[in-house]
Amino acid sequence: MSVVVEAPIAFRDGNAILRFDPLFPGGGLLSIVSGADRSGKNSIVFQSKVDDLVNIETGDERLARQQRRNQEHSGADAASLQASESAAINAGVTGDEDVGCFARSSKAVRGGGGTKRTSSLMAGAGSDSDTGAPESAAPTGPQPFFIHYVVPKKKKLITATFFSRAGKEQLALVREVVEKTLAAVYPQGKKELIVFVSPVSGSGGAKKMWERDVLPLVSLSKHSIRVITTTRQAHAEDFVADLANTVNSSHVCVAVGGDGMMHEAVNGVQRRKQALLERGVDIASAGGVPLLATIPAGSGCGLAKCFNILEPIEAAKALVHLNSTNVDLFRITYVPCFHNYVPTEFEIRAAKKSNKPIPQRHSGMTDVQDPPRYAFLNNCFGVTNEVDKGSEHMRWMGNARFTVKAMQILVDGIPQYRMRVRYRPWVHQETGERLEKTEVGQVLPYKTYPRCNGRDECAHCTSNRKRTRSGENIPGADDSLTPVAPTSSSTKNEEETDWKELAEDRFTLLMLNNLVDAARDMAVAPLAHAGDGSMDIVYSGRLPHDPRPVGRGEFIKIFLGLEGGTHIEDPTVHYIKAAEVEVLPEDGLVMADGELLPTSGVRVKMIPQGVRVVRSL
DSSP states (O other), rough: OOOOEEEEEEEEEEEEEEETTTSTTTTTTEEEEOOOOSOOOOOOEEEEEEEGGGEEEHHHHHHHHHHHHHSSOOHHHHHHHHHHHHHHHHHHHOOOOOOOOOOOSSGGOOOSSSSOOOTTTTTTTOOSSSTTHHHHOOOTTOOEEEEEOOOEEGEEEEEEEEEEOOHHHHHHHHHHHHHHHHHHOOTOOOEEEEEOOOOTTHHHHHHHHIIIHHHHTTTTTSSEEEEOOOOTTTTTHHHHOOOOOOOOOOEEEHHHHHHHHHHHHHHHHHHHHHHHHHTTTOOTTTTTOEEEEEOOOOBBBHHHHHTOOEEEEEEEHHHHHHEEEEEEEEEEEEEOEEEEOOOOHHHHHHHTTTOOOOOEEEEOOOOOOOOOOSSSEEEEEEHHHHHTTTTGGGGGTTTHHHHHHHHHHHHHHHHHHHEEEEEEEEEOOOOOOOEEEOOOOOOOOOTTTOOSSSSSHHHHTTTTTOOOOTBBBBOOTTTTTTTOOOOOOOHHHHHOOOEEOSOOOOOEEEEEESOSSSSTTTTTTTTTTTTSOOOOOOOOETTOOOOOOOOOHHHHHHHHTTTTTTHHHHHHTEEEEEEEEEEEEEOOOEEEETTEOOOEEEEEEEEEEEEEEOOOO
């Protein structure tokens, strides 16, 4: 029995068939097939994969959406969005895909470039003045429908218009096709998008990217939108954590910026869970927690790289469809340690800029009483932090600032950082295998080890998800937040004793990774998986009896290998999959997801399936 649904329609100059095939790879395929030509053959006059569809709406639905848009946005923004929509409709009427665009001014509608081919039914379809009139005035007559879609290669937003045939039965057939198509376009249903825009991310271009490249597309969807421009650090985190604000599973928290903005959203969700449980409120009965999404407008954007949404148009499409996946989290607690504090160039510049006292160098035991932090991407120590924070004043350069700072370090001499590192090995739940490359001569299964596909269906992640004794998955099983299944005393003893300490005491590079990519061009942990319950330790260090400094050639080789992930094949780079890690740094910065943490020792534990994150289709 065929699952393809179709209905007769009027399209452009004649009769056609609207057809939806839900089994087409990639979520489905919507087509419009014209009637037979002189040769007796049908021709496809419109075709779009579900991944490229934004919305299908009637005239009345379009009018209601435009009214909602005018309420959600200021007069200037609403007018600009209307110009973009008009340009898209003009492209659909002319059939010229070069006309539609993510327009930001009324000039876009004069982009013509084609001769209008309109039948009497189509006349005026691109005008707002007659939107919805046929549907309300003559319910049994031809009804207009608008298909909003994207042409990815040309980065164009287009609107195609068709009409149902006259009669209630004909309209019902069209609605059936449209409803089945929209069910594939919106697998999560309609949501409210709470969009946090950082005005300082991406050299200050985050707001511009959102308004120019993302909002015109998302505003055509069935989702409602609320935009909050952040005014301070932790603004987004505090908003999500505050129980006075309505934030639940009917919402999507969208971080427009870099990984630091997403770090705030993640910690806001975890703080919200904690606040609910402290009040004795079940998280599910309180409406659950929101999906999290990122629009990459910062320098690093490792999360966007991992889930194939680096391009603004791909991020916008992902925000429409809201396909998502579970991502493990790091729970970072602070451990006292002796630390030689030396103010960094970044801290000195920041103090001078704000007319505050310059931090002074000192040594002593740390005793940080702050609550735990959560990280979705990484927890870093060593030279990478100097590259990141030491280049803050060069944000105007974009990602090039990292290369410039690395070259400066190369000239000045590569530093080494004293640390004590111990870990509890990760063990594959089904095969019992471990992954540890800690000595020169050991070889990683770089080419044969399974790679994460960033989906819940990843075979490696599925076989290693934390489970209760009954075999049920435990989403977000953090013993400080949600009850975890009882652990036997033998397992507890194993977790307390099965620790190993790294022989090295000086490190150039030490990164604990949850995902493959730390930035757009840094595949630090190519064997990492988003949901297997492990963190991937990547490090390069020196043994206590080895006084050699880090050579420039060694540093360059590692640095150049980061983009493709080939650095882990270097004999001086080591790789471990761990279940838990403790790091006691004597000097250097401590960072998580690109954000500074208090200078302290840390203990990092995995939280399985901590959050759900929007990904590409």
